[in-house]
Amino acid sequence: MNKAFQVIPLGGCGEIGMNLTLWRVDDSWFFVDCGTLFADEHLPGMDLIFPSLDCVRERGIKPAAWLITHGHEDHIGALPFVYSEFPAPIYTTQFTAELIKEKFRGLELPAPEIHIWQVWNRTTFRQASVTPFPVNHSIPDACGLYFETKYGNLLHTGDYRVDRSAPEGSVTLDNLAKITAGRETLLMTGDSTNVFVPGRDREEKQIAESLLKLFDGVKGRVVVATFASNIWRVKSAFHAAHATGRKVVLLGRSLIRNYEICRRLGMIDDIDENIVISQEELKLYKPHEVCVLCTGTQGEVFSGANRLAFGTMDNIRLDGNDLVILSARSIPGNEKSIGVLINQFWRLGCRVLTGKEADVHVSGHGYSQDLADCIALVKPKMFMPLHGEYRNLVQHINVAMASGVPAECCHLVENGDVLTVAPEALGVTDRWDVGRDFVGSERVVSGSSDVLRNRVMLAKNGIVEISLVTDNSLSRMLGEPKIFVRGVNTRPNRVKDALIGSFRELQRSQRKSNWTEESLSEELRIAVRRELEAEVGYKCVVTMFVHRI
Numbered sequence: 001m002n003k004a005f006q007v008i009p010l011g012g013c014g015e016i017g018m019n020l021t022l023w024r025v026d027d028s029w030f031f032v033d034c035g036t037l038f039a040d041e042h043l044p045g046m047d048l049i050f051p052s053l054d055c056v057r058e059r060g061i062k063p064a065a066w067l068i069t070h071g072h073e074d075h076i077g078a079l080p081f082v083y084s085e086f087p088a089p090i091y092t093t094q095f096t097a098e099l100i101k102e103k104f105r106g107l108e109l110p111a112p113e114i115h116i117w118q119v120w121n122r123t124t125f126r127q128a129s130v131t132p133f134p135v136n137h138s139i140p141d142a143c144g145l146y147f148e149t150k151y152g153n154l155l156h157t158g159d160y161r162v163d164r165s166a167p168e169g170s171v172t173l174d175n176l177a178k179i180t181a182g183r184e185t186l187l188m189t190g191d192s193t194n195v196f197v198p199g200r201d202r203e204e205k206q207i208a209e210s211l212l213k214l215f216d217g218v219k220g221r222v223v224v225a226t227f228a229s230n231i232w233r234v235k236s237a238f239h240a241a242h243a244t245g246r247k248v249v250l251l252g253r254s255l256i257r258n259y260e261i262c263r264r265l266g267m268i269d270d271i272d273e274n275i276v277i278s279q280e281e282l283k284l285y286k287p288h289e290v291c292v293l294c295t296g297t298q299g300e301v302f303s304g305a306n307r308l309a310f311g312t313m314d315n316i317r318l319d320g321n322d323l324v325i326l327s328a329r330s331i332p333g334n335e336k337s338i339g340v341l342i343n344q345f346w347r348l349g350c351r352v353l354t355g356k357e358a359d360v361h362v363s364g365h366g367y368s369q370d371l372a373d374c375i376a377l378v379k380p381k382m383f384m385p386l387h388g389e390y391r392n393l394v395q396h397i398n399v400a401m402a403s404g405v406p407a408e409c410c411h412l413v414e415n416g417d418v419l420t421v422a423p424e425a426l427g428v429t430d431r432w433d434v435g436r437d438f439v440g441s442e443r444v445v446s447g448s449s450d451v452l453r454n455r456v457m458l459a460k461n462g463i464v465e466i467s468l469v470t471d472n473s474l475s476r477m478l479g480e481p482k483i484f485v486r487g488v489n490t491r492p493n494r495v496k497d498a499l500i501g502s503f504r505e506l507q508r509s510q511r512k513s514n515w516t517e518e519s520l521s522e523e524l525r526i527a528v529r530r531e532l533e534a535e536v537g538y539k540c541v542v543t544m545f546v547h548r549i
């Protein structure tokens, strides 16, 4: 199909995270977002996961541009790892651009080519044009995209919520009305994160009011932990601190970095610079004059919150007069580490409040009725959910149908599916194999290599390494074999017995004359592994080196 308008998600349609979608207009390809997902304990030594671009590489596809909706890790995290191979101008808003630049700088990579978008301004490419429009979200400068082609228009919501008293200054619904006014939208693609939460999301203003009430009357310090990118929440905490006569200390590299970016961009001019004090200055203030703003809501080991909880921070020891507010959601999978953190604060005698006990968090993603309101307003001809697990995508289609999109015009598209929307709306017409790549210690590990498979196998099974020297005829062991046992429930002496027994057994066998170092090594490896299996209960990894002298 040479001439077509297609949408191909490589990540984000089947999980919440690692968003990357391709938009194709004839021979032009637009890469939308490029995010990561945090690796869990099933991936030993890996920190991040992102969609492999093998499928793009093998088709010889080059991006005309990268279009980035906002600066969350699930939208920009993988850019530094793929950009040098797929270079193209990056188009995004100012705050997002600053975060991307920081990422490249942090990894000592050459700066990418970034074009800063002014929202509502159209950027024209050879086969299409795109207009970013502001949406409410839990990070500044988040935008949706209106993509115009000769085949029809695509509206991509980006991550969004609907906040009727939005700190951004405009409301998602009003902006959707403005961008779609007088235009027909062929396809709408939208954020499915909170589709199972009934009703409408609350407003950041409510959290600001709630924080103020909670700060009031606390005898000791107030600690607010939040995501570093949630500048609205940071501002709400600043205002509560100011109103209750507290200075603010910022803990956490990313929090300090984002605060500085916002300062530079004039996004927090309403906050008095003098309210911020350094960690050293803490000793000049009484506990009730202090608010600590920190990262670490997910129980991350090196975060500010964790160091406060475990008392490893200079100039500050929390006690029973202090209030700790975890002002963020818990990301699924992090429950255990968050539990450890909260228990540790309790151990210090602190009062701890999370979104369960108090009004201290609103989501950055619209609830089901918000999503329905937006779809009903845009009235797209076709709808495709993204940014969700499979069940979110299905439920979002249910919402779209209830909002007036006919069932046959709703497309359930998974990662790798090629959705063809024009010149004919054919639905899913092809399927690409989409793999996953990984990042461990800031280096990319290809999912198609055997690094990860071996890592998992070693982590599960442990390893026994044996090195032995024989005479030239391979019939007599010389000296003591060297044996290393790592993570296997046996002792080196036991392995040695198995080795000597197996060696003798093999000497008696008829195949002796055919041996080479390699074949003897392999026979011994299998024999020792069999012996050990009887002892430890499974086939462990055994490596064997035979050296002939």
Ligand SMILES: [Zn+2]
Residues within 6 Å of the ligand: 070, 072, 137, 159, 364
């Ligand atoms: Zn986001």
Ligand SMILES: [Zn+2]
Residues within 6 Å of the ligand: 019, 072, 074, 075, 159, 387
């Ligand atoms: Zn996202």
